[in-house]
Amino acid sequence: MDALVEQFFNLEIMAKALPLVLKGLGITLLICAVVIPLGLAGGLLAALGSVSRNRALRWISIGFVDVFRALPPLVLLIFIYAGLPFAGLSLSPFVAVIIGFFLNNSAYFAEILRAGLLSVPKGQIEAARSTGLGRAQTLIWVTLPQAVRNVLPDLLSNVVEVVKLTSLASVVSLGEMLHAAGLVRSITYNASPLVLAAGLYLVLLWPLIRVIGRFERRITH
Amino acid sequence: MMLSPDLPGASSGVALSIENLHKSFGTEPVLKGLDLAVGRSEMVFVLGPSGSGKSTMLRCCNRLEEPDSGEIFIEGDRLTGPGVDLNKIRQRIGMVFQSFNLYPHLNALGNVTLALRQVQKMPRAQAEAAGLDALDRVGLSARARHYPAQLSGGQQQRVAIARALALKPSVMLFDEPTSALDPELVGDVLDVMRDMKAQGMTMLVVSHEMKFARDAADRVIFMDHGRIVETGPPEQIFGNPQEDRTRAFLSRFHG
Numbered sequence: 001m002d003a004l005v006e007q008f009f010n011l012e013i014m015a016k017a018l019p020l021v022l023k024g025l026g027i028t029l030l031i032c033a034v035v036i037p038l039g040l041a042g043g044l045l046a047a048l049g050s051v052s053r054n055r056a057l058r059w060i061s062i063g064f065v066d067v068f069r070a071l072p073p074l075v076l077l078i079f080i081y082a083g084l085p086f087a088g089l090s091l092s093p094f095v096a097v098i099i100g101f102f103l104n105n106s107a108y109f110a111e112i113l114r115a116g117l118l119s120v121p122k123g124q125i126e127a128a129r130s131t132g133l134g135r136a137q138t139l140i141w142v143t144l145p146q147a148v149r150n151v152l153p154d155l156l157s158n159v160v161e162v163v164k165l166t167s168l169a170s171v172v173s174l175g176e177m178l179h180a181a182g183l184v185r186s187i188t189y190n191a192s193p194l195v196l197a198a199g200l201y202l203v204l205l206w207p208l209i210r211v212i213g214r215f216e217r218r219i220t221h
Numbered sequence: 222m223m224l225s226p227d228l229p230g231a232s233s234g235v236a237l238s239i240e241n242l243h244k245s246f247g248t249e250p251v252l253k254g255l256d257l258a259v260g261r262s263e264m265v266f267v268l269g270p271s272g273s274g275k276s277t278m279l280r281c282c283n284r285l286e287e288p289d290s291g292e293i294f295i296e297g298d299r300l301t302g303p304g305v306d307l308n309k310i311r312q313r314i315g316m317v318f319q320s321f322n323l324y325p326h327l328n329a330l331g332n333v334t335l336a337l338r339q340v341q342k343m344p345r346a347q348a349e350a351a352g353l354d355a356l357d358r359v360g361l362s363a364r365a366r367h368y369p370a371q372l373s374g375g376q377q378q379r380v381a382i383a384r385a386l387a388l389k390p391s392v393m394l395f396d397e398p399t400s401a402l403d404p405e406l407v408g409d410v411l412d413v414m415r416d417m418k419a420q421g422m423t424m425l426v427v428s429h430e431m432k433f434a435r436d437a438a439d440r441v442i443f444m445d446h447g448r449i450v451e452t453g454p455p456e457q458i459f460g461n462p463q464e465d466r467t468r469a470f471l472s473r474f475h476g
């Protein structure tokens with residue numbers, strides 16, 4: 001029992017690991033702060049393209065979404081970081097992570113937003129257009145607010161997935177939280193830093209997951 | 222300005238004019254050369270069996286549906302053809318839908334002021350004053366902050382009417398405005414329409430409210446298979462229809 005506590009809940013080691021793990025947390029949050037808005041923007045563009053009346057645009061958007069939903073993000077990330085240099089394109093770990101996650105996330109956000117856009121009745125658009133709103137105005141003031149509201153739990157779930165996804169950045173030695181914790185573990189031969197990191201993920205994500213649960217209950221009732 | 226002296230309301234001009242309107246969906250012709258002139262302040266009622274093209278005609282009048290050929294004028298200004306500023310001209314044509322189509326994420330005032338703010342670029346205070354004024358005209362200024370889900374069907378439809386009225390249109394189009402309402406709520410909406418007529422609004426109304434048509438309409442049109450079969454004052458259409466098809470259609474309503 002003591003050995004277990006010693007191996008997983010060693011407070012002394014956790015205290016030592018804390019500064020580095022918190023620095024990692026900072027990088028995790030930075031990745032999220034960049035990738036989530038970018039992914040939402042890319043996802044919105046792809047979603048709009050996928051419901052466009054222009055056939056070419058529709059096919060390109062749907063192709064983009066399919067490809068990047070099918071590609072495992074780890075494969076994508078390693079390809080960008082370790083594969084592209086063979087084509088003469090060397091990227092820093094941070095940039096590689098941002099590009100990889102942006103592509104992956106845009107595809108997921110696009111699929112969610114597309115469902116949201118399709119959930120808005122056509123009559124809403126007709127009402128808006130009949131009062132003189134243009135296409136873009138109708139999208140901004142009528143369609144999009146309803147679309148987002150209808151898929152809010154899914155959007156938030158995807159945000160949770162993004163936060164979890166950031167741990168993959170450790171494979172390209174970007175010092176985010178998991179990488180930092182792993183580093184201290186390998187120095188101390190003790191798993192407590194990993195438990196610390198897991199605890200911080202939990203603290204970070206649990207409120208969000210609660211909120212999503214509340215939304216989903218409200219929708220089913 | 223086109224004036225046709227044999228039209229009711231023609232003394233004050235034509236508000237809406239449809240000339241030789243054709244529209245097909247795929248290979249199925251739905252409107253087969255429709256001509257109609259609605260005089261200023263005139264209320265024209267459109268009757269006809271399901272699928273006769275009533276909604277399609279209305280929807281062509283603000284180009285929610287694109288006509289294949291023919292021309293439509295609103296107070297003499299051409300609405301059809303290329304180079305028309307649709308978003309501008311649509312503000313002169315109010316449209317009321319069977320299913321209300323209120324924006325559920327905005328309250329009544331938000332519904333009414335959206336186009337004022339975004340299209341007419343009115344400052345907020347001015348738009349809200351105009352919005353409240355429009356809501357007042359349909360008897361709902363006290364419900365300005367209610368969301369559509371908090372309003373009855375009849376109230377929702379009156380907000381939808383206010384949304385169109387706020388833009389001060391020259392013509393109002395109604396597509397079965399009371400068909401989705403519980404019977405006890407129909408009267409409120411019809412009363413609002415009666416008030417609008419009294420205030421001189423030009424109205425083209427597709428509806429099965431025969432009693433209302435008899436009381437309030439200046440003219441009744443009977444449509445079938447994409448054509449106007451008969452047109453005349455309500456006394457004639459309901460009392461002494463000239464065409465067999467009109468008579469057959471109406472007999473189903475008299476029971």
Ligand SMILES: Nc1ncnc2c1ncn2[C@@H]1O[C@H](COP(=O)(O)OP(=O)(O)OP(=O)(O)O)[C@@H](O)[C@H]1O
Pocket residue numbers: 246251269270271272273274275276277278
């Ligand atoms: N968007 C569309 N695509 C294909 N066909 C359509 C479309 N809209 C209408 N139609 C067809 O055009 C014909 C006329 O429809 P319309 O809605 O104008 O009739 P209506 O007189 O309003 O009928 P109702 O009394 O049932 O509302 C119908 O046969 C209908 O199926």
Ligand SMILES: [Mg+2]
Pocket residue numbers: 275276277396
């Ligand atoms: Mg119809």
